[in-house]
Amino acid sequence: MNRQRERIKAQLLAEVGEMIDEVLDWEEGHPAPTLVEIEEVVLKLRQRVAQRVAEALIEQQEMARPVPGPACPECGQEMRYKWKGQVTVESRVGPLNIERGYYYCERCRSGFPPLGQQLGLRDLHWSEGVVKDVVWLSALMPYEQVAEVMERLGQVGISASTLRAQGCVGVGRVQSGFSLSGLL
Numbered sequence: 001m002n003r004q005r006e007r008i009k010a011q012l013l014a015e016v017g018e019m020i021d022e023v024l025d026w027e028e029g030h031p032a033p034t035l036v037e038i039e040e041v042v043l044k045l046r047q048r049v050a051q052r053v054a055e056a057l058i059e060q061q062e063m064a065r066p067v068p069g070p071a072c073p074e075c076g077q078e079m080r081y082k083w084k085g086q087v088t089v090e091s092r093v094g095p096l097n098i099e100r101g102y103y104y105c106e107r108c109r110s111g112f113p114p115l116g117q118q119l120g121l122r123d124l125h126w127s128e129g130v131v132k133d134v135v136w137l138s139a140l141m142p143y144e145q146v147a148e149v150m151e152r153l154g155q156v157g158i159s160a161s162t163l164r165a166q167g168c169v170g171v172g173r174v175q176s177g178f179s180l181s182g183l184l
């Protein structure tokens with residue numbers, strides 16, 4: 001096992017250990033909990049573990065700041081690293097905090113974050129998996145209910161007004177009708 005991998009594993013185990021300690025603390029302070037109460041606590045734990053593991057895997061990706069820079073899709077020239085920043089992406093395991101570099105082509109005056117492209121986010125703040133779920137639900141029920149289902153079952157926070165603004169109705173409109181251009 002290489003040193004980097006050992007470091008990440010130790011870090012994740014320490015964080016997950018703390019989370020489990022919190023759950024055990026909760027149990028000590030809540031004698032005779034119902035299954036509903038246990039479900040609530042354990043589902044939150046599951047989500048936090050999944051978020052941290054997903055974030056750790058994403059942090060390992062070279063595309064967060066590739067060297068050399070990627071070729072410009074317009075002119076082919078190497079794009080220059082411009083800045084890095086944090087972005088929150090809604091994923092199927094909840095919101096993920098991602099740090100990614102932004103690359104820019106001086107000639108074409110355009111840029112993008114290569115990591116966003118690798119992850120399949122394109123110009124979205126949402127994973128492709130979330131988009132598919134939202135499009136599927138939007139064909140079945142009003143936006144208010146879609147937002148409620150995503151929050152309640154998917155732990156994904158999306159407002160009905162955002163859904164309405166994107167006009168996301170019906171399968172097949174992921175590409176054309178569901179773009180949050182400029183946000184990422």
Ligand SMILES: [Zn+2]
Binds near residue numbers: 076077108
């Ligand atoms: Zn260019």
